Amino acid sequence: MIPFSQAEFLAEPVTGPTAAPAGSMTETLAGSARKPIRTEESKLKAVADLLAELDYTPKTYMASFLTHENEKSTFARRFWGTDTGWDSTRSLLKTIRDLVCKKPAGQEYWADFILAEAQEIVVSQKPPSGIYPKGGYHSTKDISEKLFSSTSKENRDRELVEEHMPFLFNLIYHKLKTNPICSKDADVNDSDDNEQIPAEDFEDYHGDESAVAFDRSASFDPRQRAYTTAKTACSMVAFVLNRRNNGHQLANSLTFLACGVTDRVNSFLHYIGLTSSRKTAHRALNQLGYRAKELISSKMLESLSENLAPFLCIDNLDFEQKIHSQSLGKSNRMFHGTWGYIHHPSQKLIDSVPPADITNESYQQAMSNLPSFQVIPSMLLPTVKEEEDWEAVLKSQIAQVILEYLVAPLETKNSIKKEPPIADQISHDLPNLTMLKLMIASDNSAQGVGEVFESIVDQSKINMNEFSSRLQIIDGDLGTCTNVSTLRSQRIPSKHKEESLGNILTILGGAHTMWNISQAIFKKHFGDQKDSRDSGAWRFLESMAIPTKKMLDKKDYTLMIKNIEKIHKAALVYCVKVVMGTKKEPVTEPLKILPCAHIQEIIDKTYKRFFTPEARDAASELSSPKLSNLLLRLTDFATIVEGNLAMKAGDTGRVMNIWKRWAVIAQGVKKLTQYSIQLPRMIILLNEILPPGMGKLIQHSMLIAPSGRPNHFVAKDSHLKSQNYWLKFFFNNSGRGTDIDRLKDVYSLNVPLVCTPIHLN
Template identity: 45%
Template sequence: MASMPFLYQLIFQVMLRSVSDNTSVNATKVDDLGPDPDIDDPMEAEGLRMEEITYHRPPNPLARKEQRVSAVAKLICSMIAFSQNRRCNGPQLRNSIEFLACGITERVNQWLMYHGLASSRQTAMSALKTLSSCAQSNLKNAFSRPSSAVVSPIICIDNLDIEQHVHTNSIGHQSHTFHGTWGYIQFPSPELLKTLDTSELTLDCFNEAMKKVPSFQIEPSMFMHTPESEESYRAIWKSQIARVLNQYIARPNNRAQAIGLDPPPVEKISSKAPDILMLKLMDAPKNSSEGMGRVLDATAQQTGLDLDQFFGRLQLMDGDLATCRNFNSLRLLRVPSAYAHHSLHNISFQLGASHTLWNIASSIFKSHFGDVKDSTDTGAWRCLESLGIPHAKAFPKKDFSLMIKHMEQVHEATILHCIKTVMGTQGQPIPEPDLSKGLPKIPTEKWNTIIEDVYLRYCTGEAREKASKQECPKLHNLLIRLEELSTVVEANRAMKAGDIGRLLNIWKKWSVMSQSLKGLRNYSAYLPRMVLLLTEILPPSLAKHFRHSLLFSPSGRENHFVAKDFYLELQNYWLKFFFNQTGAGTQIDRLKNLFSLNIHMSHKNIMTTKSLNVFLQMANNFNILDESSGAQKGEQNKIKKVGNSYILGSQKIKVEIGNDPNLSRFKLHMRCDTGLGKEDDDEQLVPNEEPGGYEL
């Protein structure tokens, strides 16, 4: 401590006497520093420390002890300084704000203040008000930057519903649900802007591209695989097989010559931490056209720009499917109009990448889930049950990340059985790993050969075509499930890696598959529309700007990217279930005015050996790969053949081209007159009779 070095050194040296001078301390000895985070990667631990999620943990017990002694000495000095002068309250003020957000009661806070560990609750509230005022000023100053005149900051919004519960009801004082909207703005990366042609980022350039939409001829080949994407997906398949082999069976002798665990990058996004400012929570629901108009006006007001300035330039916004639909409905209601703030022609909405993943993954999972009432069915539900996951919890409510985790477990467990079948060890259980020795190593040539054999035998189009000709559809259903679940796993991993090129290749495939998958009536039009916008219609620099705005790394680390809408969902969770638990009930005004402006998570999906052995036993008992003489005649008739969503989707596109050669459905809402305004307006009003699932 700079203000009291003598006291700091005195306390530090007294406490340090308990530390042995012998540096050869047993590194594995359990000390009293609390639980050791289960983090094997030093970069991961450093990243968590940078995000202030965990303390940095030095490599040996002696260094950890010294670090703790230093922290305690600093805290004691700060307590004494605060007791002498309440203005020396840096650590205490930070503690009081964190305690307020965490729900510490005022009585506990008073006790902490008495002992010099925190400031008063009144001081914390005053500090939050000051920070909120500064945040509002920073938001307005950000939109007045010279760089904002070239490229406007990107806005991401989402709805936020909170129940305001009242214990004792009275007239005008009753429980109700607050429906609001919240979001943040993100400034384009200066490094990205240096790689772009700024002349293509203007509103005029965007308008010129949109004018060409009516005459733009959509070809099915725009959504099909190219030789480059085929080669990329071949590497993706092999990397998925290699990950399972490396995680559960064996590792190669020479990692450099082995097939990689990650596919080659296609178009990477910079991992530099983004410049983000949170918006103020708005008392304006966006669940209708009228509400969307109020949200846009409230957002413009927060930026400090007048309506003509805000709506008179190209403004990129992100939201879920419901947000995009409500915005398009509002714009249809205001056509024609010569005023930018009324017509909203200069605003372009993009689908959130995470919501797209969740909805399409849910539909794919349901198509391969199987019949839980059939004891002989080997659908995804059977795999989940053998892994210890009840089929009733396969689609947890509002926990979409867990649903993706379940799909990845089913996919990797199936790949594991395929690997063991190729190796001829399908009847042998997986041994418990020896933590001291690790997994065994095998020659690199054998490692690569196993992966190649699994790929050729189960993952190619030829393998699926051959399986489709068999009398029993069991193997065909499994290979189709492998193929379609692999797209979900790849999309999730591509998003984490920040590779928008790989993600776009999956979106092209999903654009075709969504035509045949149930519950994706709206995504079947909105997703192809966005793919065309990002790959075919917009100028190269503007399209790259749009693409690279879909993902970012909040902490600035590689392989820790998230979609923008997912990041906002995390902030929503913190605001609703973390900062809202203050013990005083839900107070919307305080959430709006204090917390929402001041709010400035990586887990590995590894299955246990016991779960995998149970799965392998099930796979052998039910012969899911149809390796034996085949199913009985009665079983063959009972098993229902699962269709290939990609082939069925291609067939539906061909039929649609026959009825509408221009594929006008994919051009709706592209800010052009396609002559389909009335039909689209009817689409907004006609209820979706198919089960919507998680379509948001």
């Protein structure tokens, strides 16, 4: 037997560059004196004998070999903890584990050993101490809006799970990932404690105005859920160990405050490390309020171009200050205020128009030509191209109904056009918005409008001379536009530009225009429910089991638009079935299969029979007005459906086409007296009077995409209404009472900021 040393006995096999070259002395000796072939048992016996001869047991030898610092031992174990030798090292450890765990007692010993090792690792891994960004402490004195940004949240999450506490995170994550919360093998009869919300219901709950794009599948993916749970657990552990690791908790505290979480619940969440205290949250809000005031001033000073101020969007807001313990001089008070935001259009849009067209001088020059300007009816009528687009819109509505309820195309590649043509599509980039401080001045009167302008000047920290030297474009509802015009008329003539309001240009808000005109049209076609012979729109609602009582008294405009769409679809289904000769047959499933050419023929026949001027003329000559009323309702409701879809799509060309039709319709509806004046005036102003560049800038700024997603546009005044809701909810559920000063100085400035994490989490 050839003797060998202890180090040589357990050394790693030498391969690669360290192997002996061919023809060397080692190879010659190996070739001349070959080792005899030996069995595994004989090898083990020889090693055991050698260890016994040297007074070693296997364990003492391994301990000595792994701890001794002599040259040969160190050289032999040099790869054990590196990439080169880790596979064999891990295999050795697994072999020891398998040996120990053969018996229950050994399994307990091994589990205790692994637990002790895991405890040491978990204790050693923790976030660094210190003030952010060197540490994890976020002071309320230095808090800024960056804490709530998606980038900041992603960085905090990444650092926590990859750098600061990776062992604990991966341990929890692996446990959740290998045992999904929503397992396919779960008992179908179990209670639905973990039932997932359908994606469509979740989107309806959040709405389309989320400041951040939301991935539907993210919250319903077991891996994503496991990641979020493990990450949150690590954050809670880090906060409980050291209350200065508070980045996630500080953001959560403001989010819970905005959600209306009570102080008692927040105290428990603070105890388990999920959020900061309510006192800390209010301190952070106060600091954010101070920063927001400075931001308003800087944003208002940023001119879009020469003498063109950032756009404003304002709306009135009524709220009540409630006093629980009332006494003399202390009672409930109703306040009428105005709130809004600053809008900076994208630089790309500003660069796309001539700079000379978007100045105060060009606006004043255009307005000076008004006395000699000739208004002709064709300015409010659609062009030939717009009429062709309108025909395509009507046919697309018919096609959508046919393919959804009646027939299915035979061909795999469907050639039926279900979407209207694009007229003037705008970008869906995230808008640059800055909320104004709530103003205790109502824009419901001419005097109140003047107070609103004074308050805006105060927040801007500029003097009235500078404010009146720049063109100020304001989006508002009909009342705001009317009151500004009234106040301007009261101040004419005026030699002082600070008082003339000649630099103020008001634009009708798209949402208010659609809501009010749609409501007037709906009332016109609703009919009389008390007359059994009446065939108004109320009959369609009752036939679809939709309650009609007090339908017109509610100011639920979203519900009203949805009901109009349902009535319009039901009427279109009837019209198509008349053309197909199946009006008495029920709608069945599966859908009838027809060639695309035949379906297109049905669409063309339906359009010709129910939507052309010839069809309306023929219906008006009949003794019964039912068909004529149906055709009028089809056309009017089609404008509402298209107006709503055009706004969601962000197509200002389609919106302008609908506005022209509404301007004509408003002339015959008594309840639209003011719109019959203001809407045509605005259309002519944008298309004919203002410089082309300014008209384009205003039209492309009427709609915004708060979430940055295509087909999720809203009118600017609609977005402000959404913020109004959040402000009232935040104000009434903050747990601090309804103090007006706190509402103005703290809440109104921070509503979009603290509501953003609601959509992020």
